Amino acid sequence: MTDPSIQAVELTKCYNSFCALSGLNLRLEGAKCVGFLGPNGAGKTTALKMLTGMIRPTRGKALINGIDVQENKKAALSTCGALIETPEIYPALSVKEALMMVAEIRGVPSTVRKDAVMKAIAEVKMEEWIDTKCGKLSKGMKQRVNLAAALVSDPIIMLLDEPSSGLDPRGMAEVREIVKGLKKKDRLIFMSSHLLGEVTEICDEVAILDHGKLLAYDKLERLTSALAVGNTKECEASFSRDLGSDALKEIASIEGVTGLELVEPKRLILRLEGGNEAQERALAKIAGLGVGLIAFRPSSSALEETYLRLVKDSR
Numbered sequence: 182m183t184d185p186s187i188q189a190v191e192l193t194k195c196y197n198s199f200c201a202l203s204g205l206n207l208r209l210e211g212a213k214c215v216g217f218l219g220p221n222g223a224g225k226t227t228a229l230k231m232l233t234g235m236i237r238p239t240r241g242k243a244l245i246n247g248i249d250v251q252e253n254k255k256a257a258l259s260t261c262g263a264l265i266e267t268p269e270i271y272p273a274l275s276v277k278e279a280l281m282m283v284a285e286i287r288g289v290p291s292t293v294r295k296d297a298v299m300k301a302i303a304e305v306k307m308e309e310w311i312d313t314k315c316g317k318l319s320k321g322m323k324q325r326v327n328l329a330a331a332l333v334s335d336p337i338i339m340l341l342d343e344p345s346s347g348l349d350p351r352g353m354a355e356v357r358e359i360v361k362g363l364k365k366k367d368r369l370i371f372m373s374s375h376l377l378g379e380v381t382e383i384c385d386e387v388a389i390l391d392h393g394k395l396l397a398y399d400k401l402e403r404l405t406s407a408l409a410v411g412n413t414k415e416c417e418a419s420f421s422r423d424l425g426s427d428a429l430k431e432i433a434s435i436e437g438v439t440g441l442e443l444v445e446p447k448r449l450i451l452r453l454e455g456g457n458e459a460q461e462r463a464l465a466k467i468a469g470l471g472v473g474l475i476a477f478r479p480s481s482s483a484l485e486e487t488y489l490r491l492v493k494d495s496r
């Protein structure tokens with residue numbers, strides 16, 4: 182079998198004169214997880230909807246495993262599972278009943294339907310809930326059923342639009358674990374998310390979109406290291422008491438400190454320059470000022486910095 186692939190060729194969607202997506206060219210190939218990032222309104226959902234045939238492109242093509250989604254939707258999507266805009270599940274059906282119905286609609290043959298449903302249930306770790314009515318499930322559990330619904334046809338490609346959005350921290354962690362598990366099955370996963378920590382943890386590659394245009398697509402490490410500013414680091418410092426203007430002036434005058442932003446009276450973002458040694462000296466000095474320093478941590482992940490820079494440059 183050839184590698185799974187998702188391809189957008191000059192993929193464009195315009196609503197009158199406004200283009201939600203402009204000439205997207207992107208080819209994802211092989212078993213891996215690709216994060217799809219971009220600010221609200223960037224065009225991520227629009228792109229995912231065209232890749233799954235939910236809306237028609239104004240121009241260009243969407244191909245799944247080389248098959249044009251517009252020309253032959255059924256064949257193109259036969260190997261693809263998607264979770265785009267959380268669908269409502271019939272509350273009166275049990276998890277198993279709901280998934281059996283989805284499997285039937287998807288055309289899973291009746292002889293293998295039950296096995297396919299049980300396999301999908303196992304993948305989202307819901308064996309204990311198969312007879313629970315969907316209406317009684319928590320939001321996180323419902324999302325797991327939705328993921329199972331995308332899995333009933335045993336897809337080799339998964340398109341997920343913010344799979345953990347709207348969930349509490351535990352629900353997010355559970356969905357994250359499930360998505361990580363999906364990777365192990367030689368699948369190609371294309372997943373939009375606003376959670377850069379989640380993307381850093383799960384994804385091998387990242388595509389960044391803004392204003393309907395692709396800003397970057399590369400391996401995660403390559404993207405973050407290519408755009409890292411050599412010797413500059415951003416740290417967040419927390420203090421036990423409010424920082425007065427005198428304390429701020431003192432910190433600002435320390436060699437190696439090149440930028441300060443007081444985000445809250447007790448929380449400061451610091452830009453430090455000069456490599457590790459210079460930064461070590463600057464941090465020791467701040468600690469020695471007696472202004473109530475209680476914690477230091479990196480202010481943002483490397484991906485966040487890269488993302489913010491790319492998005493800012495595109496505005």
Ligand SMILES: Nc1ncnc2c1ncn2[C@@H]1O[C@H](COP(=O)(O)OP(=O)(O)OP(=O)(O)O)[C@@H](O)[C@H]1O
Nearest residue numbers: 196200201202219220221222223224225226227228
């Ligand atoms: N049916 C529509 N008619 C007109 N404009 C639309 C329509 N659907 C989407 N848009 C616009 O297209 C742009 C892209 O929307 P899209 O939902 O793809 O963004 P997104 O990247 O998924 O954002 P978010 O991160 O908020 O989910 C937005 O400005 C949106 O308002």
Ligand SMILES: [Mg+2]
Nearest residue numbers: 225226227342
């Ligand atoms: Mg969206």
